[in-house]
Amino acid sequence: ENCDLLLMWSGDAEAKAWRYPLAQVQGMWHRWFGELGIKRVTLSPDLNLGASLYSDKWIPILPATDAAMMAAIAYTWLQEGTFDQAYLDTHATGFDEWKAYVLGDEDGTPKTPEWASPLCGVSTWTIKALARSWASQKTTIGYGRSGGGANGRANYADNPARIQCYLLAMQGWGGPGKHQ
Numbered sequence: 001e002n003c004d005l006l007l008m009w010s011g012d013a014e015a016k017a018w019r020y021p022l023a024q025v026q027g028m029w030h031r032w033f034g035e036l037g038i039k040r041v042t043l044s045p046d047l048n049l050g051a052s053l054y055s056d057k058w059i060p061i062l063p064a065t066d067a068a069m070m071a072a073i074a075y076t077w078l079q080e081g082t083f084d085q086a087y088l089d090t091h092a093t094g095f096d097e098w099k100a101y102v103l104g105d106e107d108g109t110p111k112t113p114e115w116a117s118p119l120c121g122v123s124t125w126t127i128k129a130l131a132r133s134w135a136s137q138k139t140t141i142g143y144g145r146s147g148g149g150a151n152g153r154a155n156y157a158d159n160p161a162r163i164q165c166y167l168l169a170m171q172g173w174g175g176p177g178k179h180q
Contacts, residue, residue, distance in 0.1 A: 003177035004137035006033055008042040009066065009164070011142050013050030030054035039137075041130070043069075059130065065120035067159040070167055072116035073131040074102045077170055082135035084172040092169045134167075138177030141168065 013026040031054060033040055042051035043059045043066070051058045061069060077083040078099060088095045097106075104110035113127040133139075141164060164180070171178050 002138060003033075003038050003140045005133060005139040006030075006038050006040045006142060007134070007139060008040065008044070008051070008055065008142045009160070010044045010061075011042070011050065012044070012048040013054055014048070026050075027054065059122060059126060062119070062121040065116075067163050068111070068116040068119040069122055069127060070160060070163040071102055071111035072113040072127045073134065074098070074163075074167060074170060075111045076113060076128055076131035077135055078102060080132070080135075082132070083170040087172040087175075088169060091173070095169075098166050135171065138175070139171065140177055141180045143180070 008030075013030045027050065030040060030050065034054060034056070039057075040055045041057045041059060042048075042055040043061050044051055045061060045063045047058050047060070074083075100106045102111045109115065113124040113131075116122070116127060117124045143161075143164075165173075168178065168180060173179065
């Protein structure tokens with residue numbers, strides 16, 4: 001009742017079933033989410049087993065480009081006013097710096113969906129549609145774990161996790177269905 005959309009960012013609900021004793025529970029959860037009517041979207045370079053079994057939509061994204069797409073989502077929200085300024089005013093610090101970066105005030109490059117699309121391999125239309133869907137619904141985020149997924153072991157691999165926190169804050173993190 002508190003979630004309309006589940007974003008699995010570079011995760012695979014089935015990948016670790018052999019390695020972790022409770023990992024099979026992840027697949028069951030994702031199946032149950034679907035039975036409850038929660039839309040499930042996976043953003044991942046590969047159409048992995050979990051995405052193919054449990055996702056309503058798979059968005060293929062080039063490896064290590066998640067941060068660009070996330071910045072473009074924030075840009076869309078800033079342009080359309082679909083973020084929670086009241087939450088940011090009372091629960092966040094540094095938003096003005098993040099906003100300046102996204103709008104291009106800091107480096108002269110606005111992080112538009114048109115900017116991000118060739119970097120991440122996701123169409124401008126899809127980036128905007130995801131941003132609008134996320135902003136209009138109670139959205140929960142799931143991540144890959146154990147050094148994989150968007151937080152994998154690579155240069156600047158901390159950026160997606162950090163930016164995801166910014167996006168959650170822009171949508172009123174901790175409200176009903178708005179968590180990680």
